[in-house]
Amino acid sequence: MSAPVEHGLYIVATPIGNLGDLSHRAEEILAAADIILVEDSRVTGKLLNYIGKKKKMMVYNDHKGAAERQEILAAIGCKIVALVSDAGTPLISDPGYKLVREAQAAGAYVTTIPGPSAAIAALTLSGLPSDRFLFEGFLPSKTKARSEVLAELAPIKTTLIFYENGARLGGMLADTLAVLGDRPAAVIREITKKFEETVTGDLSELAERYAGEKPKGEIVVVVGPPLAEDAASISDIEAALRTALERLPASKAAGEVARTYGVDRKQLYELTNRWKAESQQ
Structure with a gap:
């Protein structure tokens, strides 16, 4: 220096x-x-x-x-x-x-x-909206207390970031699903290490995957914002996707609408593929 x-x-x-x-x-x-x-x-x-x-x-x-x-x-x-x-x-x-x-x-x-932060690193790996997020750290270990905290977070329309350990991961995901409903999420483990792993999917899929599993290492769970709450909102998202497809390829259109509405890009991309298949029948 x-x-x-x-x-x-x-x-x-x-x-x-x-x-x-x-x-x-x-x-x-x-x-x-x-x-x-x-x-x-x-x-x-x-x-x-x-x-x-x-x-x-x-x-x-x-x-x-x-x-x-x-x-x-x-x-x-x-x-x-x-x-x-x-x-x-x-x-x-x-x-x-x-x-x-x-x-x-x-x-x-x-x-x-300044330097590394597991929360920020996990957010960048999650593929979930990153323009607004809330870091909660570790949730309580007991279901009742954990569910109470999750209930406070439920109405917040932003990506949520949690720290967790392998022994509690399955229970934490099950409680998160029960309180927040099914949302896109990611479980990210051992960031920057040899066995780094990012697993994405809906909370229901992740809760099922880790129900009987206790993965090793440092774990960050990232949960996307609330999904559309009613049929009208779903219609709005589909309309926005169709509009985006008029000027963008499917993957980019899905990404743009996913960021705007805080929904899973993969689901939107799959929807564009279904529309394409239906139009060719």
Whole structure:
């Protein structure tokens, strides 16, 4: 780094799987850091080994008491302190916001080193509308509490992003289907890793597929916006698709209408194929 690194708190995004995704700037800050605040020193230790550095690490979470945070804040005033999570961007379903808030209130220098985020990466892989989305993180583990949260989300007309683990995936998908109704969705696993997998389909299909399966690895579930609620809305979508077909090939017409109405592009493309087959009979 051409200029000296200023004392302060650096929120450093780290890879979510592939260590090659560590940015050059993130590597420079970690190399310069006097202290690295971590979730698990074993996980961050592997990253430090990758860049060939040994650093002082302190375990930090938002349950740390005010006295411990004051010690860290004092260090931020005279040292380079990096905050990392086990993977991805800190503070996204991970601890850290209390420390950031108090460091800012104390007038300390606070900045972020942006980089990987599983939620955003999954959204780009899902094939679902990405112009508006809501990140919910992990849903409650119990069906009743999970269904209550899903009921609050049901009327929101935007793509929803959830984190989940393999053991709970089948139950989570079943509850999501029951509360939100059948919507296009995607289950995305092990992003950037060797066994990365994206499975798309309606919630009913995904709930059936994972009912008796407990896939390994980090999982993100992306659920599309509410589908058309009545026959008139379906007619509107079909009319828009026919209009789009007058100026675009089928695949592009399906994509355009899917983005506009928040519906499954594959279903619209299949509909164009049925119309074509019917017209040739």
